[in-house]
Amino acid sequence: GQNIDQPTEMTATEGAIVQINCTYQTSGFNGLFWYQQHAGEAPTFLSYNVLDGLEEKGRFSSFLSRSKGYSYLLLKELQMKDSASYLCAVILNTGFQKLVFGTGTRLLVSP
Amino acid sequence: NAGVMQNPRHLVRRRGQEARLRCSPMKGHSHVYWYRQLPEEGLKFMVYLQKENIIDESGMPKERFSAEFPKEGPSILRIQQVVRGDSAAYFCASSPGESGGVGTDTQYFGPGTRLTVL
Numbered sequence: 001g002q003n004i005d006q007p008t009e010m011t012a013t014e015g016a017i018v019q020i021n022c023t024y025q026t027s028g029f030n031g032l033f034w035y036q037q038h039a040g041e042a043p044t045f046l047s048y049n050v051l052d053g054l055e056e057k058g059r060f061s062s063f064l065s066r067s068k069g070y071s072y073l074l075l076k077e078l079q080m081k082d083s084a085s086y087l088c089a090v091i092l093n094t095g096f097q098k099l100v101f102g103t104g105t106r107l108l109v110s111p
Numbered sequence: 112n113a114g115v116m117q118n119p120r121h122l123v124r125r126r127g128q129e130a131r132l133r134c135s136p137m138k139g140h141s142h143v144y145w146y147r148q149l150p151e152e153g154l155k156f157m158v159y160l161q162k163e164n165i166i167d168e169s170g171m172p173k174e175r176f177s178a179e180f181p182k183e184g185p186s187i188l189r190i191q192q193v194v195r196g197d198s199a200a201y202f203c204a205s206s207p208g209e210s211g212g213v214g215t216d217t218q219y220f221g222p223g224t225r226l227t228v229l
Contacts, residue, residue, distance in 0.1 A: 004153075042202065043202070097216060098144065098167055099156060101154040103151075
């Protein structure tokens with residue numbers, strides 16, 4: 001089976017930095033996505049990693065280590081609006097584009 | 112540029128009725144995906160379609176559920192004879208299909224249809 005693990009909940013303070021980890025054990029790997037989902041809304045695309053290393057995009061960065069089956073999403077200068085669920089998802093195979101999602105990490109940012 | 116559109120946003124059905132969920136992909140996108148999200152659970156893949164073709168339906172229950180993406184018009188997810196366990200949020204995503212099946216397209220999600228079965 002496919003296994004994608006994330007912490008269920010995290011809390012952090014406005015202005016701080018938070019790192020959300022994701023580990024995966026899957027039958028194939030063709031890239032890893034991070035999405036943000038506010039309650040009752042659509043998941044919105046944050047980042048995509050297929051090669052090892054860090055991808056930086058403004059306040060958000062995502063890291064991948066394929067040998068370790070590990071990724072993290074780093075959020076800097078946290079704002080209240082960053083309170084949301086963060087979803088880690090893996091594409092298993094080239095050409096078969098279904099995303100396999102973890103259960104998501106609910107982040108609560110407090111003042 | 113309009114995003115992925117889904118309607119209705121909320122749907123209430125009684126047990127045994129049919130539910131029909133619609134998804135219009137982003138302009139220029141030819142690939143559509145349906146996912147289901149149960150309360151407190153992650154998104155689960157159901158089906159992946161291209162125009163007039165079902166590519167992968169490995170996540171869709173064999174009975175009562177069907178999906179189509181006709182040449183003209185939106186993609187439809189149909190659930191016949193709904194049961195209480197079908198209550199969930201159903202999300203549609205689309206991608207451009209630029210990779211031609213090789214590599215990976217980014218999927219963009221619609222706002223979802225929240226189905227409640229009484």
